């Protein structure tokens with residue numbers, strides 16, 4: 001059974017996009033529940049400017065309040081040196097650095113050119129050093145930018161190369177606004193795996209055009225074994241036009257389990273955690289499995305079916321006479 005590593009991003013990618021502020025103690029209680037679900041990694045929050053992402057302005061308090069589960073890595077999004085300094089005070093396992101491979105999206109999201117971002121992230125890596133805190137770099141819009149269109153694979157590989165040179169442990173290929181399609185995902189994932197076999201490679205899909213589960217299969221065909229997904233399918237970048245939810249964790253976990261993969265996850269506990277979301281965010285989530293149940297959660301046969309079968313046999317009898 002092939003082992004896959006599942007990474008929960010709802011409390012970062014999901015909550016950053018919610019209009020209602022989720023109380024710090026509610027965030028902590030949800031993350032504590034998620035820590036019991038079998039994830040490889042949880043992206044807890046982000047150390048961004050509270051003006052840019054007010055929903056996550058309580059990052060320090062959340063990190064201080066959660067109960068860490070051995071075996072689970074706790075990662076946080078870090079956009080700049082200021083964020084790195086704040087995060088380093090919070091006993092993180094990994095810093096997830098972010099930049100976009102598209103010039104327009106980088107300027108919109110991070111208010112810098114890509115070169116300025118790279119220079120800043122190099123500084124961030126310098127501050128974090130090569131000690132116990134691992135570095136992951138999330139590259140946004142690698143499968144297409146909503147303002148600029150396709151980004152050539154070679155350009156994407158060029159950015160991966162520059163961060164690998166700086167000693168990043170991992171890279172995440174992010175489909176920020178759901179522009180990826182399965183064959184494209186397979187091709188780019190294969191190229192990255194071939195060229196950078198040592199890198200921890202994660203794929204991060206948004207379901208904006210309904211292709212996220214199909215894209216997951218595309219990545220699996222290329223040998224990818226690590227995926228971000230979001231409880232309830234929450235998520236979206238406030239600085240990317242048309243961005244919507246990540247691939248839903250319970251939907252992807254349900255599919256992978258049926259296909260015989262070992263996700264390490266406890267789907268019952270994930271569904272229980274997902275059922276709490278609507279109460280926290282004030283609206284329903286796009287989760288399919290929460291609504292429909294698992295494939296073999298069977299329903300009782302309704303009474304009228306028995307009556308119907310009696311009627312049918314009577315008609316059959318009449319015909320026969």
Ligand code: COA
Pocket residue numbers: 016046047048049050051052053077079080082083084086098109110111237238239
């Ligand atoms: N933590 C806390 N405050 C920060 C900060 C950080 N990491 N980085 C910047 N700030 C504060 C500054 O202190 C300054 O505050 P002031 O106005 O009270 O003096 C203000 O934010 C502006 O700082 P500046 O250096 O000019 O940054 P900026 O406005 O160009 O913002 C980013 C740059 C990247 C930090 C900011 O745009 C950001 O956090 N964006 C969020 C990106 C994101 O998470 N997107 C979604 C995920 S992909």
Ligand code: ZN
Pocket residue numbers: 013174176204206235236237246
């Ligand atoms: Zn995302």
